[in-house]
Amino acid sequence: MAVMSDAAVPRPRLQAWLKPHRIGLIVLALAIVLAAVFLMRWDWLPKYLPLALQGLWRTIWLLVLSVAFGLALAIPLGFAQAAGPVWLAVPARAFCTVIRGTPLLLQLWLLYYGLGSLFPQFPWIRESFLWPYLRQAWPYGLLSLTLSYAGYEGEVMRGAFAGVARGQLEAARAYGMPRFTAFRRIWLPQALHRALPTLAGETVLQLKATPLVATITMVDIYAVASRVRQDLFVTYEPLLLLALVYMIITGILIYLFRMLEARIPQRLG
Amino acid sequence: MDALLTLAASGIGDLLAFDPPGWGSRLLTGLIASVEIAVGAFGLGLLIGVGGAYGKLYGGPVARDLLEVYTTVVRAVPELVLILLLYFAGTDLVNRLLAVLGYQAVDINGLIAGIGVLGVVQGAYSTEVLRGAILAVPQGQIEAARAYGMSPGTMLRRITLPAMLPFAIPGLANLWLIATKDTALLAVVGFDELTQTTRTAAGATKAYFTFFFAAGILYLALTLASTLVLSRIERWARRGVPSLAGST
Numbered sequence: 001m002a003v004m005s006d007a008a009v010p011r012p013r014l015q016a017w018l019k020p021h022r023i024g025l026i027v028l029a030l031a032i033v034l035a036a037v038f039l040m041r042w043d044w045l046p047k048y049l050p051l052a053l054q055g056l057w058r059t060i061w062l063l064v065l066s067v068a069f070g071l072a073l074a075i076p077l078g079f080a081q082a083a084g085p086v087w088l089a090v091p092a093r094a095f096c097t098v099i100r101g102t103p104l105l106l107q108l109w110l111l112y113y114g115l116g117s118l119f120p121q122f123p124w125i126r127e128s129f130l131w132p133y134l135r136q137a138w139p140y141g142l143l144s145l146t147l148s149y150a151g152y153e154g155e156v157m158r159g160a161f162a163g164v165a166r167g168q169l170e171a172a173r174a175y176g177m178p179r180f181t182a183f184r185r186i187w188l189p190q191a192l193h194r195a196l197p198t199l200a201g202e203t204v205l206q207l208k209a210t211p212l213v214a215t216i217t218m219v220d221i222y223a224v225a226s227r228v229r230q231d232l233f234v235t236y237e238p239l240l241l242l243a244l245v246y247m248i249i250t251g252i253l254i255y256l257f258r259m260l261e262a263r264i265p266q267r268l269g
Numbered sequence: 270m271d272a273l274l275t276l277a278a279s280g281i282g283d284l285l286a287f288d289p290p291g292w293g294s295r296l297l298t299g300l301i302a303s304v305e306i307a308v309g310a311f312g313l314g315l316l317i318g319v320g321g322a323y324g325k326l327y328g329g330p331v332a333r334d335l336l337e338v339y340t341t342v343v344r345a346v347p348e349l350v351l352i353l354l355l356y357f358a359g360t361d362l363v364n365r366l367l368a369v370l371g372y373q374a375v376d377i378n379g380l381i382a383g384i385g386v387l388g389v390v391q392g393a394y395s396t397e398v399l400r401g402a403i404l405a406v407p408q409g410q411i412e413a414a415r416a417y418g419m420s421p422g423t424m425l426r427r428i429t430l431p432a433m434l435p436f437a438i439p440g441l442a443n444l445w446l447i448a449t450k451d452t453a454l455l456a457v458v459g460f461d462e463l464t465q466t467t468r469t470a471a472g473a474t475k476a477y478f479t480f481f482f483a484a485g486i487l488y489l490a491l492t493l494a495s496t497l498v499l500s501r502i503e504r505w506a507r508r509g510v511p512s513l514a515g516s517t
Binding site for chain 1: 330331334335342344345346347348349350351353354357358361446450451452453454456457464467468471475477478481482484485488489492493
């Protein structure tokens with residue numbers, strides 16, 4: 001973390017940040033890291049590295065796809081709640097409440113074990129072209145992460161849509177914009193802009209939710225660490241390394257979102 | 270088809286019945302265990318949060334930096350990893366301490382371990398919530414308390430805590446809901462709370478869908494009941510606070 005913010009801030013702020021007690025703390029932290037490197041067992045690392053990279057890749061695509069699909073679902077969910085007719089708003093609100101009111105682990109297991117045990121009873125599902133996919137774990141993992149993100153983000157987007165100033169929409173209508181154009185050009189971009197800081201936090205939460213898929217036999221980076229622990233009976237080393245990997249991904253995510261926010265021109269009237 | 274439906278309905282009734290062949294009472298025991306852990310973890314988190322927020326606002330430079338590291342690390346690392354790390358490290362540490370003091374190693378109670386682990390996680394989030402809430406209190410009130418010569422403890426009890434409550438309640442309500450849902454993660458270390466009990470029941474009867482669905486309804490009921498109570502608490506905490514423009 002410290003290294004990240006070093007790179008991000010210019011020189012004078014770095015000097016202001018680097019107070020004497022911080023130098024002491026950094027030296028202490030380095031000593032702990034060095035002690036961990038030399039006193040703990042890391043000889044398994046080269047052997048498991050290819051598997052770990054595969055797991056890391058799986059974690060990342062799971063995160064990216066579930067965030068992308070989840071956001072695509074969240075926009076209509078939020079819009080239905082903020083401006084839709086009752087018969088759309090009520091189901092959308094019910095969906096968000098259910099998703100936010102139950103643990104993700106339970107949703108994941110309901111989909112994987114529950115649906116997974118129901119599907120084989122229907123011959124037409126077993127004969128369909130989807131069956132080879134439905135027998136694997138990843139569609140269930142991706143689906144439940146997507147639905148979870150959509151549920152939380154639907155709520156965020158509802159607030160964001162409702163928060164766009166009325167005058168903006170009235171101006172769009174006064175220009176004679178068709179309703180969809182007004183949505184695409186005015187309403188949606190401003191709502192997304194409002195939601196962006198929250199989206200950053202929610203995306204970090206989503207990253208922190210991805211290791212749950214290890215419980216349904218998907219081999220992500222967390223599952224690789226578990227396998228190392230089971231194979232070699234080393235407890236702390238894989239977990240500590242895993243924590244470090246997640247912290248680095250979180251740092252990168254926050255940095256990316258900050259860049260994204262900086263790209264959008266801030267002009268409040 | 271009709272016969273099949275009635276069979277299925279009676280099957281579900283039997284599976285969720287209270288008496289021993291059914292799993293209803295086991296599920297409720299699991300729910301109670303989940304609520305116990307959530308209450309304990311939330312309480313421990315609040316204690317850590319009050320200390321952490323005070324440390325972050327009024328502590329020395331070293332305490333501030335260490336607390337910053339604590340909140341940053343806990344909020345960046347998945348709960349699942351933290352639970353495993355703290356669970357193994359915590360039990361290991363306690364047993365080594367006992368060995369140094371000359372006692373026998375003990376098996377640490379799952380309930381206490383769960384509360385401790387989730388409490389440390391909750392503590393990081395409530396530190397941030399409470400810090401923000403203290404900052405939202407008009408600072409003149411705190412200065413006035415100091416000018417009266419109140420000791421820090423009295424000031425905390427009489428001024429800071431009551432004054433920050435309306436600002437802290439929405440965030441804390443959110444944390445409580447997160448706490449109830451995070452208890453499910455303890456299923457991964459094999460603690461018998463609702464999700465783990467459900468998995469056991471589902472595995473034993475092969476009625477996966479029924480049991481996970483039933484557990485989902487229990488969690489949802491817990492969440493909805495909590496939301497009702499929390500909104501009443503929020504209204505109580507905000508009594509006498511002039512409603513600001515823009516907030517409801």
